Each structure stands twice: as structure tokens, then as C-alpha cells.
Amino acid sequence: MKRLWSTDAIVLSRFDLGEADRVLTLITPLEGKVKVIAKGVRRPTSRLGGSVEPFAELRLQLAHGRTFDVVTQVSVGHAWLALRDSLESTATAWYLAELADRSLEERHPAEPIYTLLKRAYELLDAGMGPGRVARWFEMHLTDELGMRPEVDRCVECDRMLEPGDTFRWVPPLGGVLCQRDPGPPAERTGLSLDALKLLKAYQRLDIAALAALRVAVRTEREVEAAMRDFVRVSLERDARSLPFLDLVRAGPGPRLAGRAPEVAQPIETHS
Numbered sequence: 001m002k003r004l005w006s007t008d009a010i011v012l013s014r015f016d017l018g019e020a021d022r023v024l025t026l027i028t029p030l031e032g033k034v035k036v037i038a039k040g041v042r043r044p045t046s047r048l049g050g051s052v053e054p055f056a057e058l059r060l061q062l063a064h065g066r067t068f069d070v071v072t073q074v075s076v077g078h079a080w081l082a083l084r085d086s087l088e089s090t091a092t093a094w095y096l097a098e099l100a101d102r103s104l105e106e107r108h109p110a111e112p113i114y115t116l117l118k119r120a121y122e123l124l125d126a127g128m129g130p131g132r133v134a135r136w137f138e139m140h141l142t143d144e145l146g147m148r149p150e151v152d153r154c155v156e157c158d159r160m161l162e163p164g165d166t167f168r169w170v171p172p173l174g175g176v177l178c179q180r181d182p183g184p185p186a187e188r189t190g191l192s193l194d195a196l197k198l199l200k201a202y203q204r205l206d207i208a209a210l211a212a213l214r215v216a217v218r219t220e221r222e223v224e225a226a227m228r229d230f231v232r233v234s235l236e237r238d239a240r241s242l243p244f245l246d247l248v249r250a251g252p253g254p255r256l257a258g259r260a261p262e263v264a265q266p267i268e269t270h271s
């Protein structure tokens, strides 16, 4: 007799297997990251059909299997359909899923990161700016991983930064470095006071306050670059979904014309 178990889950990535099956990488609250198989799901007649998709909170029933547990039933808890209306929020959703995927070991409880991803998808679905959602997610993800960026004190001398100081952003050292400390020459970039303030805001403000912030585009870009560097160092590599996100944000150029978002899933993974 096969033992069954049930869980909430969000699909992080997937790849096709054989004629009609699909292997899904899920994030679940209690089991963390789990790879499961949805058998026959690519057949038009499949009962599981279109339900086992990314960008939705699913309720799954699974049977223990030899290599992968097998999806036996699925229902959709939250579909977050509005998230898919914009290519940028869709690309951002893939990027966040990839970050969650890379942050997790299989079969380790991951409730905080599950909650973070679910909240991020709710915010994208509600129409919050994808850049704001992504920065908020990156900041809280690094926090959950125990790598929260230091934005108040110099990472070398522990001095509290003060207005009028100049400072540098040094991700390998964990945050900001004051001008008195040289730091590794190749690893430092200047950081404006506005960017530092915005980084602090991402650590301290709640969602409503973040959504209402008015910030110069230049500052948003500076913080985006700073957090990308930080996440790259924290996860020890670049996210593969970023080139797609950048392409989407560059505008509706000829390369994207007529392409459905479904064909451009940059984070399908066989790892």
C-alpha cells in the first residue's frame, strides 16, 4: 500500500520527462524543496492537466515513490492570474522562484521562504511594481539565509555610518564599508546616500510604506545593481533568469514580438 501525503506547494521549476510526464521542483512549507513527478500531465486528457503550473499556490496529494513522489491529486488554492498579465511581473516571478530554488536544500523545512515567495506573488498579483517586490524579496531572502546586508555600520571597523560619510558597497564583506577602511580594491563600488537610505528602507519598512515610496529611477537602479551583486555573492552565482528579465524590461523589442511568455521559461532546470 502506498502512503499518501498532502501539502501546499508552489512550483519553482519543471522539466519534461519521457513522452508525457513532467518533473516539478516544488517549495512546500514543511518539506522544503521537493522534486515530484506528474505522470501523464502533458496528455490533453490528463486529470492533472493545466493545474500543476507555476505562479499558483497548489494543494497537492502525493504518493511516496521510488525516485520521485507522484502527484495523485491537485487543486488550486490561489491562482494569482493577474501576475501573468504583465511580462515584467511574470519574468520577475520566475526570477524569485529561481532565487528560492537556489537558496534551498531538498527536504529541509522552508516555511519562512515559502511565506516570503507566496507574499511576493500576492504583491505582484496585486500590481505592486515588480522592481520593488524583487528588492523586498531579495532583502528578506538574504535575511532568512542569515546573510542580511549590513547597511548601518562599517563591516570592517563597526563604526556607525553618519551623514557626510562616504562609503562603498562590498558584497563579499557583507555590506557597507566606510572610507577609512580600504577593503579589497576590485570588490568595491561607491554607493550614494540615497541608495543607502533605500537599502535601509527595504530592511525596515512594511509593504505599504515601501509601495508608497517615491524614489528617483537612478536610485532604484543603483539599489537594484547593489542587491544583484549581493545576491550573486550570497548564492555564489548569477541567476539564470536575469537575462530574460532584463530583456523584458528593455521594452517590447522585435525579439519579443509575438512570443508568448510560456515559451520563454529561462529557469527550466535539470539539476
Ligand SMILES: [Zn+2]
Residues within 6 Å of the ligand: 154, 155, 156, 157, 158, 159, 177, 178, 179, 180, 181
Ligand atoms: Zn570602517
